[in-house]
Amino acid sequence: EPEVTQTPSHQVTQMGQEVILRCVPISNHLYFYWYRQILGQKVEFLVSFYNNEISEKSEIFDDQFSVERPDGSNFTLKIRSTKLEDSAMYFCASSETASGNTIYFGEGSWLTVV
Amino acid sequence: AQSVSQHNHHVILSEAASLELGCNYSYGGTVNLFWYVQYPGQHLQLLLKYFSGDPLVKGIKGFEAEFIKSKFSFNLRKPSVQWSDTAEYFCAVRTRNQGGKLIFGQGTELSVKP
Numbered sequence: 001e002p003e004v005t006q007t008p009s010h011q012v013t014q015m016g017q018e019v020i021l022r023c024v025p026i027s028n029h030l031y032f033y034w035y036r037q038i039l040g041q042k043v044e045f046l047v048s049f050y051n052n053e054i055s056e057k058s059e060i061f062d063d064q065f066s067v068e069r070p071d072g073s074n075f076t077l078k079i080r081s082t083k084l085e086d087s088a089m090y091f092c093a094s095s096e097t098a099s100g101n102t103i104y105f106g107e108g109s110w111l112t113v114v
Numbered sequence: 115a116q117s118v119s120q121h122n123h124h125v126i127l128s129e130a131a132s133l134e135l136g137c138n139y140s141y142g143g144t145v146n147l148f149w150y151v152q153y154p155g156q157h158l159q160l161l162l163k164y165f166s167g168d169p170l171v172k173g174i175k176g177f178e179a180e181f182i183k184s185k186f187s188f189n190l191r192k193p194s195v196q197w198s199d200t201a202e203y204f205c206a207v208r209t210r211n212q213g214g215k216l217i218f219g220q221g222t223e224l225s226v227k228p
Contacts, residue, residue, distance in 0.1 A: 031214055042220045043158070043204060048213030055213025091158065098214030099146060100165050107157040 002026040004106035006092050012112045013082055021077045021109045023092030032075045033093040033103065034067065036060070043091070049075065050098070082113045116141040118207050120219035127195050128227050135190040135222050137205030146208040147188040148216065149179055153201045161203075164188065175199070197228045 005024045013019050025032050034046040048055040049067055057065075064086075066078045075094075079086055089110050095103045121136035139145065149161040162173025169181040179190045188205060205219040 033213075033215060035216075035218075043206075043218040045215050045217065048215045050213055056215060093216070095214060099144070099208065099210035102148070102160060102163055103208065103214075103216050104160075105150075105158045 002104070004092055004094055004104050006090075006106035006109050008109055009107065010110045010112070012114060015084060015113055016081050019079045019082055019086075019111060021079075021090050021092075021111070023075045023077070023094075023106055024073055025075055025092070025094030026096075026104060027073075029094035029096050029104075031055075031095045031098055031103075032067075032069070033095075034077045035091040035093065035105075036088040037091065037108075038085075038088045046077070046090075079111075082111075084113050087111060087113045116207060116209060116217050118205055118217050118219035120203075120205050120222050122222045123220070124223045124225070126225045126227065129197055130194045131226075133190070133192040133195045133199075133224070135203055135205075135224070137188045137190065137219055139186050139188070139205075139207045139217075141186075141207060141209055143209060143211075147179070147181060148206040148208070149173065149177070149188075149190050150204045150206060150218075151201045152204065152221075158204070161190070195224070195226050197226045200224060200226045 007022045032049040037043045047057040047061045089108045091108045092106045093103045118139045147164040150158045164171045164181045172178045203222045206216045
């Protein structure tokens, strides 16, 4: 079965540093998402991306965050200046359409900010 | 705004007991409904999904869920749980609006005692 792949699986970074989390969505998918899950909490929506632009973003997705699809295969999430509270598991997801299809999740990137 | 509510935060059962996890959503239009499972330390895996048609859907590992439109509910059931079902269970709703994002419930932690 096709998979969404994410790298790195785990990253430790110092507060204030920039972090880039990478994702390779399933090849024929057009809708891309980032979610995060703080330890022990629910899965929270960050941003959706379609046709090379953001479709929707949550309140969490402030100016510190950005997304990019630089080369037609990768889908990246950048955090410019990390804060302690950015420590979480970040999930990338993709889907073929906006409705009527499953959203597939990657295995996640665990970010620890120290 | 759309929301998803899971009734139980933590459920503890003995092996072979029956399971029902409640999920209600608030949205008046057409929805896609999902249950995801997250085993300890792992990523989200799709258990089952409902798009249309028969409101009783069967998923992997003996799970099933019933969509009751009049009650805005999509409860998850399993007739006989096993110790290996210990995990966090997330109900999620997807609408066609706003890039087709998934909205997750708070999650229900299931602990099955051997």
